[in-house]
Amino acid sequence: MTSTEFTTADHASAFVPSPATPYQGDIARYWNNEARPVNLRLGDVDGLYHHHYGVGAVDHAALGDPQDSEYEKKLIAELHRLESAQAEILLDHLGPIGRDDTLMDAGCGRGGSMVMAHQRFGCTVEGVTLSAKQADFANGRAGELGIEDHVRARVCNMLDTPFETGQMAGSWNNESSMYVDLHDLFAEHSRVLAVGGRYVTITGCWNPKYGQPSKWVSQINAHFECNIHSRREYLRAMADNRLVPQAVIDLTPDTLPYWELRATSSLVTGIEEAFIESYKDGSFQYVLIAADRV
Numbered sequence: 001m002t003s004t005e006f007t008t009a010d011h012a013s014a015f016v017p018s019p020a021t022p023y024q025g026d027i028a029r030y031w032n033n034e035a036r037p038v039n040l041r042l043g044d045v046d047g048l049y050h051h052h053y054g055v056g057a058v059d060h061a062a063l064g065d066p067q068d069s070e071y072e073k074k075l076i077a078e079l080h081r082l083e084s085a086q087a088e089i090l091l092d093h094l095g096p097i098g099r100d101d102t103l104m105d106a107g108c109g110r111g112g113s114m115v116m117a118h119q120r121f122g123c124t125v126e127g128v129t130l131s132a133k134q135a136d137f138a139n140g141r142a143g144e145l146g147i148e149d150h151v152r153a154r155v156c157n158m159l160d161t162p163f164e165t166g167q168m169a170g171s172w173n174n175e176s177s178m179y180v181d182l183h184d185l186f187a188e189h190s191r192v193l194a195v196g197g198r199y200v201t202i203t204g205c206w207n208p209k210y211g212q213p214s215k216w217v218s219q220i221n222a223h224f225e226c227n228i229h230s231r232r233e234y235l236r237a238m239a240d241n242r243l244v245p246q247a248v249i250d251l252t253p254d255t256l257p258y259w260e261l262r263a264t265s266s267l268v269t270g271i272e273e274a275f276i277e278s279y280k281d282g283s284f285q286y287v288l289i290a291a292d293r294v
């Protein structure tokens, strides 16, 4: 399996809506141009392409001896395993989802989480991304897997989706909520979710206990052209939009091993220090929030 640029007759970029703001145009361009080896080489391991980070303990036995000629390959497989484990944890918090249900992936990237959700629940998954290239890629993978009737990505603003009110049994943001206003975001999730539906996010947020965004948080914002919110903002914006948290889990200790391992790999991008230092000084947290639409 290798990463391919997909061209399909029915591809998502056939109709690309104008970005709602100049910022969204910049973000669309950013993800259309993104081709970092740390994402493509990890995705090539099993065809699940993620743009999020990993959680869980490193399996040092599986990695073996760093002097071994196969070590780098094993390191890439291990980082990928931890990223897929992160998506499994997100899906665990969606609750019972049936084959006839539909889920929304807000900011779906290349679609790895969507494929995993369909494989787990047998349900339909609708993804939205600002990037035509990502949507084409995700739809190409769904086609290769023969699940294109259940997994679909489209170029669309997650703050203004074409889905019907109450259509979704569940929805999520996997590391994509730092690109939007949280009140606008949760208003749209609240609209598309059925009453009793479940919303889940895994995100990085700055910690109000630190005071203000630290220099490391500012560095992460500049690196990705995003705007990391505080933990307090998430909870306030959910409360204002009929989303009642059922679980708030601090995944910071669980994501540090991923970063420390990644920092030793040949695929480093230069942002590793900012994540490691901000998680360690307490200014930044990696959290999962699961909320019920009431």
Ligand SMILES: C[S@@+](CC[C@H](N)C(=O)[O-])C[C@H]1O[C@@H](n2cnc3c(N)ncnc32)[C@H](O)[C@@H]1O
Pocket: 024, 027, 028, 031, 049, 050, 051, 052, 106, 107, 108, 109, 110, 111, 112, 113, 128, 129, 130, 131, 134, 156, 157, 158, 159, 173, 174, 175, 176, 179, 180
């Ligand atoms: C870091 S990637 C995460 C991708 C995916 N959730 C994953 O876990 O692999 C951020 C994603 O958010 C999307 N995004 C950012 N702002 C958006 C918006 N306003 N509407 C739709 N997608 C958006 C980007 O296009 C990109 O796909």
Ligand SMILES: CC(C)=CCC/C(C)=C/COP(=O)(O)OP(=O)(O)O
Pocket: 036, 038, 039, 050, 051, 052, 053, 175, 176, 178, 203, 204, 220, 224, 226, 228, 269, 271
């Ligand atoms: C937790 C936070 C603040 C995330 C910011 C959003 C983001 C860019 C996530 C990872 O994308 P990626 O997988 O494309 O990044 P990388 O190339 O660093 O692996």
Ligand SMILES: [Mg+2]
Pocket: 038, 039, 050, 051, 052, 053
């Ligand atoms: Mg990545």
